Amino acid sequence: MLKAFLKADVIISVILFAVSLYLLNEIKIYDSGSVYGKLGPAYWPKFVLYMIMFLSVGVAFFSIKGVLQGTVPAFERLQFSAANLRFGAAVALIAGYLLLLPYVGFLVLTPLQMIAFMFLLGERNKVLIFSIPFVLTLGIVLLFTKVMYVPLPRGAGIFLEISHLLY
């Protein structure tokens, strides 16, 4: 029985149900905007949240029923593996890149991030690892800043000065 409740679909449904309940409480404040008409700003989100709660119950119900009837596999115990580590590293790499981008700037940070990412994804050819990131970054910087006038993040301090050398 516990295995049925531990199924991913059930966990996702419970999370969605709880979040919807919380948001239903949050959007109450928008009801004040209903002076603009009978269908105020809270009307549509409220309808959508009720539907999410209803469908969450539906998904959880069908999932538990499936496990109990043996038509779908039950929850498999999570095991820590290299795959989890690689996924965690990829998330950390992306989050770190986005956090540092405003401070280090696109020009300097992107090649470093790409080198790390290529290595993480299993690339071992050193020539490619140390050439493609620099060429691609340079190409993107020139295309987006010089031709399309997209102000890519420059960074701060010395990185700002470095970026001024190119764009």
Next chain:
Amino acid sequence: MEIWFTAFHNVFSPMALLFICGGVLMGVMLGAIPGLNSTMGTALLIPFTYAMDATTGLLLLAAVYCGGTFGGSISAILFNVPGSPEASVTGFDGYPMAKAGKAGKALGIAILCSCIGGLFSVGIMNLISPQLAKVALSFSEPEYFALAFAALTLIASLGGTKMTKAFLVGFVGLLIATIGIDPMSGVERLTFGWSGLIGGVNFIVALIGAFAIGEILMTAETGSKIDGEEEVKVSTEFPSLVEMLKLKWNVLRSAVIGTLIGILPGVGATTASFVGYSEAVRWSKHPEKFGTGIADGIAAPETCNNAAAGGAMVPLLTLGIPGSATTAVIIGGFMVHGLQPGPMLFLNQPDLMYSIFLAMYVANVFMLFAGVIVAKLFSNFRKIRYSILGPCIFVFATVGAFGISNSMSDVWIMFAFGLLGYVMKKYDYSVAPLIIALVLGGLAEESLRRGMRMEDYDLIAFLSRPISGTILAVAMATFLYTLYSRLRHKPNLLAGEMKQPSL
């Protein structure tokens, strides 16, 4: 007839042809690179048209517009990263087809159907522009709501055998679409005080995150087992006559839908491609195959979005009202030459109008060649190992998301959708309903609320209006039929546990 001769002379001069072909090629290139699009391209080209005569300048802008609408599908098919919003749906079937080793075939279908869709809409524009513009102007909020509703019922068919899960995801998409300032009351909804959310969640940012970043995270977990397809020859392969004949009704229906939706001011090619796809699913004998990489799933959105591009020129040329973002920019192209698009232009400058019609025919035909050239260039990237391609896609995705409003908030939103996409992929939830709901959510809510106010809060009025009533009735009937046929044949399907690929 004399006007046509003048137009022929204008368009088939070597210089004009050069600009038209160059414009199409440039448009396809711009469309294919995520973060760049034909709207940006036409905007950047307007200053250059100062130096040209009005006819050549406008032909160039029209050519970029035609090419750009198609270009986005190249990257959507090859990498599941649509270069432009119009191509979002093309990836639903294009990418699975490319993954199955038929990238060339998918590109061939996309190019040919884009060309047909474009030519069809230009033909219609040419023949009945003023009449169509009048019909389009009779569309009001209930009709817009009916259109959005009809497209949203597509979710019933999109989740494969997992209908409940598909609808759950669809409603989550509708909820996300409500984030930001409510356009009717000005109230900030679900932003939690973060300024990055005030403008709402841009669906192209969400799309890049859910598809591209989600795929990268998935590959990081499973390991980079995707080697470059060195053995696979990726060259554009046009469908045979027999294959095209199988697609004929789908293409014709999509061309009509695309043209009609294109004519509606402010709706545009993106919505057209979603509606076209939903109708293709609705009318198909095998709706369950959509999303697995079938020709119909590429033909419908590609025909539709290019037909919509031509359709969007109708209100622009006949009434001076832009039908899309790019045509709004093209108005600027008219204005720099002291021209005001609208009915008077047909009377005062008929040769210019007919030159634009003719140039769009030429541009759509040349797109066959430009598409092949650019597709060949981009398809070479599929030969690259994922350990190299993945980081490159990540950088393009980041720049693409950032470039939409030059804001880091969009990049963070992209990352959040990347994580969401990863979870959905891992636990077998379809991503397509999320994106469709995100695109159509705003239109559905606004048109419902405005329409209700217009009709004095009487929902029945939506059904009693001839156009909206018909669209709503057909949508409801087909939705109920889909539900009934699934329950009848396989009662367990609602449970959403059968193993079948979902979009």
